[in-house]
Amino acid sequence: MQNTKPHAALLASPGMGHLIPVLELGKRLVTYHGFHVTLFVVATDASTTQSLLKEPYPNINIIRLPLVDISGLIDPAATVVTKLAVMMRETLPSLRSAILALKSPPTALIVDLFGTEAFAVAEEFNMLKYVFDTSNAWFFAVTIYVPTIDTNVEDKHIIQKQPLRIPGCKSVPFEDTLPAYLDRNDQTYIECKRIGIEMPMADGILMNTWEDLEPTTLRALRDFQMLGRVAKAPVYPIGPLARPVGPSVPRNQVLKWLDNQPYESVIYVSFGSGGTLSSEQMAELAWGLELSKQRFVWVVRPPVDNDADGAFFNLDDGSEGIPSFLPEGFLDRTREVGLAVPMWAPQVEILAHPSVGGFLSHCGWNSTLESITNGVPMIAWPLYAEQKMNATILTEELGVAVQPKTLASERVVVRAEIEMMVRKIMEDEEGFGIRKRVNELKHSGEKALSSKGGSSYNSLSQIAKQCELSLHFQKAKAQ
Numbered sequence: 001m002q003n004t005k006p007h008a009a010l011l012a013s014p015g016m017g018h019l020i021p022v023l024e025l026g027k028r029l030v031t032y033h034g035f036h037v038t039l040f041v042v043a044t045d046a047s048t049t050q051s052l053l054k055e056p057y058p059n060i061n062i063i064r065l066p067l068v069d070i071s072g073l074i075d076p077a078a079t080v081v082t083k084l085a086v087m088m089r090e091t092l093p094s095l096r097s098a099i100l101a102l103k104s105p106p107t108a109l110i111v112d113l114f115g116t117e118a119f120a121v122a123e124e125f126n127m128l129k130y131v132f133d134t135s136n137a138w139f140f141a142v143t144i145y146v147p148t149i150d151t152n153v154e155d156k157h158i159i160q161k162q163p164l165r166i167p168g169c170k171s172v173p174f175e176d177t178l179p180a181y182l183d184r185n186d187q188t189y190i191e192c193k194r195i196g197i198e199m200p201m202a203d204g205i206l207m208n209t210w211e212d213l214e215p216t217t218l219r220a221l222r223d224f225q226m227l228g229r230v231a232k233a234p235v236y237p238i239g240p241l242a243r244p245v246g247p248s249v250p251r252n253q254v255l256k257w258l259d260n261q262p263y264e265s266v267i268y269v270s271f272g273s274g275g276t277l278s279s280e281q282m283a284e285l286a287w288g289l290e291l292s293k294q295r296f297v298w299v300v301r302p303p304v305d306n307d308a309d310g311a312f313f314n315l316d317d318g319s320e321g322i323p324s325f326l327p328e329g330f331l332d333r334t335r336e337v338g339l340a341v342p343m344w345a346p347q348v349e350i351l352a353h354p355s356v357g358g359f360l361s362h363c364g365w366n367s368t369l370e371s372i373t374n375g376v377p378m379i380a381w382p383l384y385a386e387q388k389m390n391a392t393i394l395t396e397e398l399g400v401a402v403q404p405k406t407l408a409s410e411r412v413v414v415r416a417e418i419e420m421m422v423r424k425i426m427e428d429e430e431g432f433g434i435r436k437r438v439n440e441l442k443h444s445g446e447k448a449l450s451s452k453g454g455s456s457y458n459s460l461s462q463i464a465k466q467c468e469l470s471l472h473f474q475k476a477k478a479q
């Protein structure tokens with residue numbers, strides 16, 4: 001291959017929530033900015049990942065790095081965050097060898113949140129190094145701010161449960177704080193702090209947000225007097241990068257069923273790639289949906305008590321036996337109006353379907369953006385990671401979602417509240433206002449991505465320029 005265009009190496013950590021946006025970034029770099037892209041994937045054997053990687057991606061060279069066995073390195077009960085951090089660390093030697101083996105050396109390495117330790121590899125090979133925070137600017141601000149606060153401030157937030165004040169940004173209420181920050185003796189906390197220190201060491205920070213979505217936080221991240229003291233690296237909002245409807249997705253049973261439903265009449269219920277509910281909560285959700293008398297598509301997983309991300313590494317298990325997880329007779333009684341789909345559904349195709357009018361979501365950032373870019377209002381039901389912060393953005397700042405009040409108290413959300421929220425989103429006056437706002441946001445996101453001067457398009461163009469310049473210098477040096 002002729003070394004004429006910049007070559008970006010992208011590194012995606014395990015989990016569909018990381019792989020999907022990193023792939024979208026790769027596609028944009030290739031299609032709009034003339035890059036050659038190599039995507040290194042630290043992937044599990046989950047069938048969802050396998051089928052995503054099987055799709056054709058022109059001009060993206062996908063290299064699967066061997067899965068590492070971390071069983072001897074961590075406590076079997078370690079959190080998903082700890083497992084991901086350790087997996088990524090153990091993968092570094094194979095990443096290094098794989099980069100060495102490439103015919104054309106990459107100009108830049110772009111890692112996701114869990115890949116910052118690979119900056120050492122980038123430095124060794126004189127590559128520019130970027131981090132792609134696949135979430136929003138507010139979450140990024142918290143991530144880099146927490147390692148800088150003293151124990152006193154930390155105590156006020158974590159022990160006395162006071163909001164965490166971040167210069168120039170919205171404070172984080174204690175209820176929204178990441179579970180990872182709650183136990184300072186846990187390895188998860190240590191890994192999160194390390195990531196928060198390493199991220200600003202990048203040459204630039206890409207985020208899956210856009211200027212008009214989070215203007216205040218982005219200003220704070222750039223303002224040297226405010227958070228900019230911490231985030232020395234420039235920030236580049238490049239979103240909303242959401243997976244488009246796949247050309248090759250077969251018209252499966254769900255999509256065919258949706259074809260026969262009235263316009264915007266169906267609420268889609270899903271808790272992302274790893275979310276699970278307790279048995280009690282599942283039963284209440286089933287009753288709430290039934291009582292609302294609205295049409296629904298529900299991605300159902302076996303219940304897991306006390307583990308909200310229980311399916312993150314176990315997505316292929318338990319697709320059998322849906323009826324046994326649900327209240328007796330539920331499937332028969334709702335046969336005419338609802339569809340329960342085991343484990344996994346073609347989410348983007350569902351959200352883009354004209355029959356879908358609402359999304360009960362765990363507020364993973366990809367799901368959030370997929371909902372916004374399809375103009376679908378939400379019921380925000382956060383479970384883990386930064387999802388409570390995302391839900392706060394959606395409800396308090398953007399007004400595109402409603403949220404169960406009982407979630408804040410960590411109690412089970414009861415059927416009457418679920419029924420009320422579903423009706424609100426699907427048929428009430430308030431729901432119409434929410435729908436109008438989400439459609440405005442959809443257009444604002446489209447504008448940001450437009451190649452005719454959109455802010456996110458321009459951000460990525462700046463990265464492309466830096467890479468072209470670096471390539472130019474490398475070539476000049478080699479001559």
Ligand code: UDP
Nearest residue numbers: 016017272273274344345347364365366367
């Ligand atoms: N997803 C899907 N089908 C499902 C569940 C999830 O296609 O049944 C996709 C979803 O469209 C999104 C990703 O998996 O792109 C989940 O990412 P998100 O950030 O929403 O949440 P996470 O899974 O990381 O918690």
